[in-house]
């Protein structure tokens with residue numbers, strides 16, 4: 001490691017993906033997601049609609065498709081399906097060689113960086129959405145075991161990394177919300193339960209990050225935490241169409257331990273493709289225009305390092 005400087009804040013990023021999580025169900029009441037509500041209160045949050053080839057969408061981005069393959073590809077690569085090529089869950093046409101995920105980009109830009117990913121949707125590893133350059137890629141199979149069980153194992157894996165090692169870039173994927181959405185719809189008690197479970201997983205990961213701050217050897221870490229989803233759900237359950245309920249996505253951006261933002265700070269229409277450039281920015285990795293990323297860097301608190309100097 002040549003880039004370790006014990007004097008300077010060491011940037012680190014956790015991105016938590018919650019599949020098919022509808023923003024209105026998340027924000028309905030703090031009781032349904034206390035951890036996320038607290039994170040939104042100290043950080044920032046905003047929503048946007050996945051582009052769907054409409055007149056009011058950005059002209060160059062085409063259609064984003066409200067399915068998981070294209071959604072997580074857009075989140076992880078920072079480009080829309082017109083570039084990464086994934087338009088469905090068959091992953092046909094994927095061009096991850098040209099548009100790799102941001103963990104891969106980070107690992108290539110800084111070979112000493114520790115990149116880790118744990119997911120309960122195994123396709124994200126099997127199909128190469130998360131590339132081989134990533135230091136650790138762990139999949140627990142939600143398709144065969146059920147997502148409640150697989151998510152719990154994903155959380156346990158990520159918790160172990162955060163407590164016993166020093167990852168720099170962490171991606172965690174939970175799928176129980178989407179599974180419940182398909183089974184009984186996003187208005188159902190099962191969906192609420194899945195959300196609450198994922199919220200609890202997130203809480204344990206944030207507690208582990210908080211505990212790192214009180215460790216003298218790790219006190220210089222400066223964490224950025226992002227939470228997002230890939231698409232919404234119809235009231236009746238299901239997605240893949242162009243309704244607002246399916247197209248609405250959200251991004252939560254917080255920097256635990258950093259300066260708090262005014263409560264209820266809004267991000268201005270954060271898009272899924274904004275996440276990858278934002279992560280790279282926080283890591284101090286300049287985005288090369290040749291990469292062709294279509295997102296923008298989401299703003300941080302006004303003085304991100306003031307409490308760390």
Ligand SMILES: [Zn+2]
Pocket residue numbers: 019020067068069071178230231
């Ligand atoms: Zn999905």
